[in-house]
Amino acid sequence: MVFAGQGDPRRSLSLLWRADAPPPTRGGPGPKPRLSVDAIVAAAVALADEEGMGALSMRAVGDRLGRTAMALYTYVPGKSELLDLMYDAVHAELPSAQTESHPAGWRAALTAWAGEVLEFYVRHPWVLQVSQARPVLGPHEYAGLDTLVTLLRATGLEAGVLRRLVGTLFPFVRGSAQAVADARLAAAATGSSDEEWWAARSAALLELVPDFAERFPAVSGLEAEGPAEPYPGEGTEGAEPVPYPEREARETFRVGLGVLLDGIEAARVGRT
Amino acid sequence: MVFAGQGDPRRSLSLLWRADAPPPTRGGPGPKPRLSVDAIVAAAVALADEEGMGALSMRAVGDRLGRTAMALYTYVPGKSELLDLMYDAVHAELPSAQTESHPAGWRAALTAWAGEVLEFYVRHPWVLQVSQARPVLGPHEYAGLDTLVTLLRATGLEAGVLRRLVGTLFPFVRGSAQAVADARLAAAATGSSDEEWWAARSAALLELVPDFAERFPAVSGLEAEGPAEPYPGEGTEGAEPVPYPEREARETFRVGLGVLLDGIEAARVGRT
């Protein structure tokens, strides 16, 4: 896991909120900057999107901009702060309260929100690897939070419960996205089919642990009861077929969200 | 975030399930091994517990055993596999189906389970930093899974839904534990009070972003409505006072779990 939010809080925050660069039109002394914080962040995000968090190094980001690693340090205090900036920058893609319309009540609105956030994480899986150890406190992260709170307001629940729900829903979507991203990673790992990956694993497991079924009766029983009913194929016509593990992860997300929303429903009728 | 599950699956699995070391009494040629896989894993876990994942290096683990980094490679193929072994080893602390008694029905049992798992993660916060990208498939992780499935069986729900619930409950507890661990980390960061950390942050924020309240009305409104009612202090008498952010995180866990269980309840009455 990669850390963020380590540097000097003042410096980090003023970078995040773009409170630097006092007059943008002032042509001070020295050569014109041929880079910018935004360009660096964009390059770093592109790199992480394409090659994963493991490939993110100051040298690699510098290369991508035709510059050395040390050139970045003119704009950014260090890798940790760069990570903060990347994290907040991509969060601009989160659904926003303005664009979001909630026609069919809070439940439909939350379902749509969760789906969009899931897709966001799947688009930028490296975000899931940024340690959540303390918040980054950037503008776009706050905007995303604001959207969720706005949607939750429509449930009519009191502020205390609302705060807890925020802390429940975000991690839930994160966890689901992690599962989907993992499924994709596994599919890409062997280069070929996703079943191959599992086949190699489970064959080895069965050979090494012949008494698996007796040692873990509950898990074995669950698996023996067969996979879920074949996907009804709602809305996925035409698109390329989604491989099985990812379909499973997405179904888990759907059901889990339903359970959560049922729970919110229960809290509503219970407390009003 | 740190990766695991990268190496050769065969080798990883046979290490995890201890299917190596054919005759333990055979005195082959060469000097006696003065180390063992278990000793290395124990040292590595102790190191991670005490100094965090960032301090975990092959050299550091070697030092702790009075040996060089390279000595470990006789027992373990690489750092990635060592991480797998550490991960599974600590999972032995998860509540087990045998020891677990569920006297008061599935709801109480699941509540107790979740609480124990939360404490487990808080005890070993580095586990939360081990990337979930594909499962480690170790015996203790499977045992923990088996326990949860056993408890869930008592709900009487069908296997399909059960599988989804497993995928919902574990990430939920993980996310909650992350929040608690973060709160502790923040408290330890400034060395002094946890309010200090927040004070420095929010003062800087307010100064840099004077129009915060207008830009994020929903979040501001939520915070303005004051913190949750003072903790009723149930069962915490005598113990040292839990700092505010951690109390918040634990309360979020409690409420979120309640919502989830309400949702399960709804599924039960809906489908039976």
Add this chain to the structure above:
DNA sequence: GGACGTTACTTTACGCCGTAAGGAGTCGCA
């Protein structure tokens, strides 16, 4: 009992990483 092959462990080294320090070149302004 001495040579031999196996094994545990060490030393050295390579190519990565983040980044500190200092130098080179470019520009606005006095």
Add this chain to the structure above:
DNA sequence: TGCGACTCCTTACGGCGTAAAGTAACGTCC
């Protein structure tokens, strides 16, 4: 014209994971 500020580069240091090769302890067989 020169000074000072500024961007960007080169070099270097100490860390990392681990490959390669060397050293020493041990069981076995002649």
